Amino acid sequence: MQAIRQTAPYVRKDTSTKSMMIDVLVALLPVVIFAIFRFKTDFIFRALLSVGLAVAIEAVAFALMKEKNETLKARFKNKYTINNIVPPIITGLIFVLTVPSKASYILVAVGISVAMIIGKMIFGGLGKNVFNPAGLGRAFVALAMGGLMGSYIGIDGSSGSTALGDGTYTILQLFLGQIPGSMGEISALAIILGGIYLLVRRSADFRVIVSSLLTFSLIMLSGIIGKGVVGTEIFKQLLIQILSGGLLFGVVFMATDPVTSPYTRPGRIIFGSIIGVLVAVIRLFGSLPEGMVFALLIANAFVALIDYK
Numbered sequence: 196m197q198a199i200r201q202t203a204p205y206v207r208k209d210t211s212t213k214s215m216m217i218d219v220l221v222a223l224l225p226v227v228i229f230a231i232f233r234f235k236t237d238f239i240f241r242a243l244l245s246v247g248l249a250v251a252i253e254a255v256a257f258a259l260m261k262e263k264n265e266t267l268k269a270r271f272k273n274k275y276t277i278n279n280i281v282p283p284i285i286t287g288l289i290f291v292l293t294v295p296s297k298a299s300y301i302l303v304a305v306g307i308s309v310a311m312i313i314g315k316m317i318f319g320g321l322g323k324n325v326f327n328p329a330g331l332g333r334a335f336v337a338l339a340m341g342g343l344m345g346s347y348i349g350i351d352g353s354s355g356s357t358a359l360g361d362g363t364y365t366i367l368q369l370f371l372g373q374i375p376g377s378m379g380e381i382s383a384l385a386i387i388l389g390g391i392y393l394l395v396r397r398s399a400d401f402r403v404i405v406s407s408l409l410t411f412s413l414i415m416l417s418g419i420i421g422k423g424v425v426g427t428e429i430f431k432q433l434l435i436q437i438l439s440g441g442l443l444f445g446v447v448f449m450a451t452d453p454v455t456s457p458y459t460r461p462g463r464i465i466f467g468s469i470i471g472v473l474v475a476v477i478r479l480f481g482s483l484p485e486g487m488v489f490a491l492l493i494a495n496a497f498v499a500l501i502d503y504k
Contacts (some may be wrong), residue, residue: 225389289448314327393447418478
């Protein structure tokens with residue numbers, strides 16, 4: 196018998212998928228609770244719309260994909276499982292958490308529809324999509340429907356007061372979420388709590404998170420120093436950059452998606468590094484204060500190449 200050394204992908208079974216998706220749902224609870232506490236019905240109504248549409252679109256697409264000699268009743272009875280319910284709930288929550296509390300309901304409806312139809316179901320459903328669905332939906336509304344966002348600092352743009360580059364906010368305010376921003380991105384504490392749960396449960400790969408934040412920090416440090424900042428102010432500004440915007444939320448809850456990230460351990464480090472580099476470059480040289488979702492989608496496009504053997 197010959198032993199073969201390899202870095203295997205996650206086990207692809209219904210049981211493991213179910214467990215992982217439930218873990219993500221549990222990990223999102225601190226962020227959801229914060230959003231309810233901070234934004235109240237503004238968040239609740241938009242979340243219900245987003246989640247409800249996501250589940251409904253998944254069900255309709257599932258019905259349309261029935262085989263020729265298969266009845267609709269038999270298809271739902273034998274093949275429609277919790278894996279057709281929990282993942283769209285997660286996609287709906289992640290999407291709505293990346294938009295401002297005053298975003299138009301039309302924007303929410305269009306964004307989650309794009310996420311589910313173009314980002315996921317058109318590829319064949321769970322486990323077959325190339326791009327992160329919530330990220331794709333968020334990028335679409337940012338580019339096509341920015342006027343319906345309201346006043347915000349979101350994962351990829353701003354049209355009101357912002358925390359990024361605004362020296363009026365303290366580190367503690369950034370950590371606790373006492374700043375303007377998209378509903379799920381502003382509380383670093385809530386995001387970190389969710390991230391710790393995912394890592395403890397091994398439902399997220401630490402390599403993606405660490406490599407993303409490390410490469411981002413190294414490039415951002417060089418940019419901060421290049422601007423003439425000296426002393427402890429260097430690390431203060433770096434911490435502000437890490438805690439502001441959509442970086443933490445995107446890295447913890449979107450980049451770690453096992454479907455749209457590489458299978459191998461080295462591949463996940465490369466993937467995270469690409470995201471970190473792109474976000475830092477966009478923040479330093481781009482016209483937008485944020486770039487997490489665009490960096491994520493670009494990195495998603497390289498996953499097949501990264502995994503190529």
